[in-house]
Amino acid sequence: RIAYVNGRFQRHDLAAVHIEDRGFQFADAIYEVWAVRKGELLDAEGHFDRLDRSLGELRIAHPVTRAALTIVIRELIRRNRIGDGLVYLQISRGRARRDHGFPPPGTRPTLVLTTKRLDLDAVAGRAAQGVSVISVPDQRWARCDIKTVNLLPNTLAKQAARDAGAYEAWQVDADGFVTEGTSSNAWILTADGALVTRPADHAILHGITRATLIRVATSAGYRLEERPFTIAEALEAREAFLTSATNFVMPVTRIDGRPVANGEPGSVSAELRQAYLAAV
Template identity: 50%
Template sequence: MSRTVYVNGEYLPEGEAKVSIFDRGFLMADGVYEVTSVLDGKLVDFDGHAIRLERSLNELDMRAPVTKDELLNIHRELVAKNDVVDGGVYLQITRGAPADRDFVYPDPDETPCTVVLFTQSKPGITESPAAKNGIKVISIEDQRWGRRDIKTVQLLYPSMGKMMAKAAGCDDAWLVEDGYVTEGTSNNAYIVKDGKIITRQLSKDILHGITRAAVLRFAAEAQMEVEERLFTIEEAQQADEAFITSATMFVCPVVEIDGAQIGGGAPGSIAPRLREIYLDEARKAAI
């Protein structure tokens, strides 16, 4: 069954959706994106994603082509048109399609941004086997550009990282720079030692995860100790637990890093508890 998608003000069957070959997202990776989860037909953490989207646009000197309220209406309309119960809504905004390819930014008064949204239906997303059994990760050198705090569409190296993990018989990769873990290919990374949750502090080196912010807030409310600092792969391998967070994986345990089992190779108690709390609170606050 064909999905209904949104392209520059129009709701279209996905087979009829078109974007110019001169679009800077296609030619220059000159664009930003967000993915908002859908649970029970409602949007999770929409406000957080909208605020981060605005920041990403500002950091790239791009005008916001639609308002927050307009974006919310588009998200809801797509969820309804596609009968999405559980899944997500992908949003991408690029600097648009000028008349020809050029490194220089086009005049925004003459070249409007391109706005694309589509849904992905994922029934049973909260019952993922990975969340129950945990995932295995490898470590790789972080070779991305320096502004990882901007959620751009420059995802080639993260894709390469996932393929490296797959070739190694694992599920994902943790990226390492100057000896320290930055984050996962598409998620934030954490370890747990002696009951303390440890994760890298916010900076331009990592994405400011919306799920990360929520999970750390819920952890603090549950009287869990959190320390935001650098950690190494070696420290992670000696941890009691490890886990990741993202908008699509929520909270997911990590049970092996570079072949070393974490916590005996099975999820511990903290990551599953945080996942339970997050999903409960996310459903309550979804709109």
């Protein structure tokens, strides 16, 4: 396996960043994930656009142009012979003596790229079954719209889900509304046929899959309500599902051990999953 670190393709098991990297010390770094299908990036531009936005919000200089980055990513996919999988990118503010304030201008950001193979048949199998989620209090910071590696609350929530035998944790804000999953956005289909997902505010990551599915679903004639919903409302819903770059549209059939509708994956989730895959 090959990784890319600051301009060099390296053996993955030897690839390293410095102990005084801002990402390691302060989570002063952003990341991005693209799904790869048949060797091609899915929804590539949306993820590049979000990457630019994340960097801008943290005032980290872009280490390379989009064109150069695209070439490097393609080369990494080729070297690792990724058919189906994902590309992970991380950019930190770079290496500097530990000090909370930003390092001196000219400090070179750290750029890291890795790939991972994914068994998309297994993902499809999971989608046919549906997944369980648990609800947990949202303990994250106030700018979850920036895709930073500040992910400790997300990891604790995901582990809580695993410990409970569930696939994902839906985080709930202080007012009782679902924000999102630990690495996915949350949706329901109401009894009267509206698709509901939280607005893309500061409380959630603006999922690229979410944005694409909004376009796909509205052009397929679905009514969209961008508003927060509660766990109680989700349990009353006709269907529930989550979206992310690597899950696409994943039906949620149980929440906190209780079934959503009849506990089976719904037809709209399945239809939207196909429509999403066709679109990307």
